Amino acid sequence: MISWLFALVIICTSCGSARNAFDAGHKFPVEKLQRDYTVFREVLEESHPSIDWYIDPDSMRHYFDWGYSQLRDSMTEPQFRSVLSYVIAKVHCGHTSTRYSKEYIHYLDTADLPMFPMSIKVLDNDTVILNNTLKRSDITIPRGTVLTRFEGQPFISVIDSMSGYIPGDGYNRSYLNQTLSNRGAFGAWLRLISGLKPSYEFSYLDSVGTEQSFRFRLVEPPKRDSSRKSIIPVIxxxxxxxxxxxxxxxxxxxxxxxxxxxxxxxxxxxxxxxxxxxxxxxxxxxxxxxxxxxxxxxxxxxxxxxxxxxxxxxxxxxxxxxxxxxxxxxxxxxxxxxxxxxxxxxxxxxxxxxxxxxxxxxxxxxxxxxxxxxxxxxxxxxxxxxxxxxxxxxxxxxxxxxxxxxxxxxxxxxxxxxxxxxxxxxxxxxxxVTLPETHIRFRLxxxxxxxxxxxxxxxxxxxxxxxxxxxxxxxxxxxxxxxxxxxxxxxxxxxxxxxxx
Structure with missing residues (x-):
């Protein structure tokens, strides 16, 4: 009896380990990426009702070909999804977008990854801080502060570059700007497009209009309370x-x-x-x-x-x-x-x-x-x-x-x-649509x-x-x-x- 219980514990432990063994940094070989990309392209060309509604067929073929040409080496799931997102955004359909695999979503939900500590608001002529959790005793960057540069690049150029990955209806610029302005969205898109780094530098205008620079690190998520909770009555x-x-x-x-x-x-x-x-x-x-x-x-x-x-x-x-x-x-x-x-x-x-x-x-x-x-x-x-x-x-x-x-x-x-x-x-x-190799999904x-x-x-x-x-x-x-x-x-x-x- 004891031996059977021991075996059962081993099996359950092994199953639990297998479930938790997801490797977020796993790289898919080129052949598998190419197979997924072929399915991605042919499903859209076959079944999407508006593949050339806002873009001429030759231009769309160009972007499809460009995406395939990027598959020269193995890639992680986020790297591959970044390529797919850039291509699918050219359809100009806000209902057509990519999603991580269910396994990767579960990883993001449970991994307690460092967070990008700032949300922005893209206005017509400026980009400003909407809210932030930056904490340094020697500096205060209030809501509404104008941002001028991000990692040495003009902020408007960064916004333009990131917008190329965002699906939206037609040529609606205000929607793209708002998407990056939604709470936490700038950091999320940054993670997808280029991956988050441990620290970043941005420049801003201080209270007298002088450009200042500030380097900050990602913020660790709040620790989860693992202490035992008292049993709450059913009622x-x-x-x-x-x-x-x-x-x-x-x-x-x-x-x-x-x-x-x-x-x-x-x-x-x-x-x-x-x-x-x-x-x-x-x-x-x-x-x-x-x-x-x-x-x-x-x-x-x-x-x-x-x-x-x-x-x-x-x-x-x-x-x-x-x-x-x-x-x-x-x-x-x-x-x-x-x-x-x-x-x-x-x-x-x-x-x-x-x-x-x-x-x-x-x-x-x-x-x-x-x-x-x-x-x-x-x-x-x-x-x-x-x-x-x-x-x-x-x-x-x-x-x-x-x-x-x-x-x-x-x-x-x-x-x-x-x-x-x-x-x-x-x-x-x-x-x-779930791609067969990476299990990345896209809406059709x-x-x-x-x-x-x-x-x-x-x-x-x-x-x-x-x-x-x-x-x-x-x-x-x-x-x-x-x-x-x-x-x-x-x-x-x-x-x-x-x-x-």
Missing amino acids: REKLKRRERREEELLYARSIQIDTALSAGYMTVNTFNNHNRLTSFFKCSFRELRKGNINNLVIDIRSNGGGNVKHSTLLTRFLADKPFKLADSLYAVNKRSKYGEHIQYNWFTGIFFSMITKKKQDGKYHFGYFERHVYKPKKKNHYNGNVYVLTGPNSFSAAALFARAVKGQQNIKLVGEETGGASYGNSAWFIPD PKFRLVIDKHSAKDGRGVLPDIEVKPTRASIMANVDPKVELVRELIISNNGRQARNK
Whole structure:
């Protein structure tokens, strides 16, 4: 009996060791990289609906060939992913991006790696510190400090170089700048593109405008508490789970009503499922009607998209006339010859046979959405003044919502150009493709959506009616200029309405 237990311990220990034996520095031989790259290229050329939407075929072939030419020696997973990211960014599709393998993601989540201690904000003419955890007793670098150089290179050149690896819709520069400005993103992209070094030097302008230089080291992550915790009663754990869920829902969507201003402030940070958005919208617009609220602010600046069912429902509560979601929505094929590497490929053919029909152009059209006209909601429809706050992080379904309500007389878009394209996008059904050797993944949108075929395909996002951008001064003062302006507009409108009574 003891010998069997001993053997079992040995086996479990061996299995645990095997699971923990992931080598992040492992280099894949050229032959395996080339095989993965061939799958990567041929899947995109075969199945992506918009491979040459924003780039001519000859230029795309050039970038594909360039990527293959880089495979001259063995590479680690991050090195290879860096090459793939640079090439895939040339498709100019924000839904088409690379991901580390699941094994590498697990490594990053558990390895307690040193962190890049600074987030930046890329403005039109400057790059400034947004926040940092740099700690030195002899120097203070406050929020809003202008950065001039990074590792001896002009900061703007560094930003331009890094932007070449970031996928985005069309030619939207504001989206690329915002992507690098999101919290922790600069360090994350730096890790992918060139790997993090133990220390870096940057230059900045001090309080009197003199350029100074500063070298800093990466920051060690906080130590995890490995001490034994007391057992929490089951009832308390259930309460904690319920509280966490409520916090998640509150972050996903919320509404506050200021009766003094007769204004509602609705935040919708996602259109993803499982956030009770249908009931939230119905309840919110019922409360707005009951309270006779004349002004509504809808903040979608942090909304990266989700299910168009939810964005369409929100549109129906606001739209003053019937609308279509798209002029065209189609895929280029049902199945791929590389189906063994593509997520959900086993049922894609059946699914597409049910929802699409092949037309004379050879494409598989999702006819329901091409034909269907949505009518405005009658019950609790909102007819007051609406201000939609937009920004570069407004993407996918959030951009579709902004595009649908733009131009309506009682609605104003306030803020910045959306990250999602105004002309359309490639998305809807987005399986992961897993490369056979490195297990690196990339997202493969299957449908191309064109909102209005008569509009310009200029590669821009949905432009605001009133443009308000962050400035160095607003960052240093930690104020939100978009919200401040909307508040002024609401007060002005309330005064005008009072005078007209």
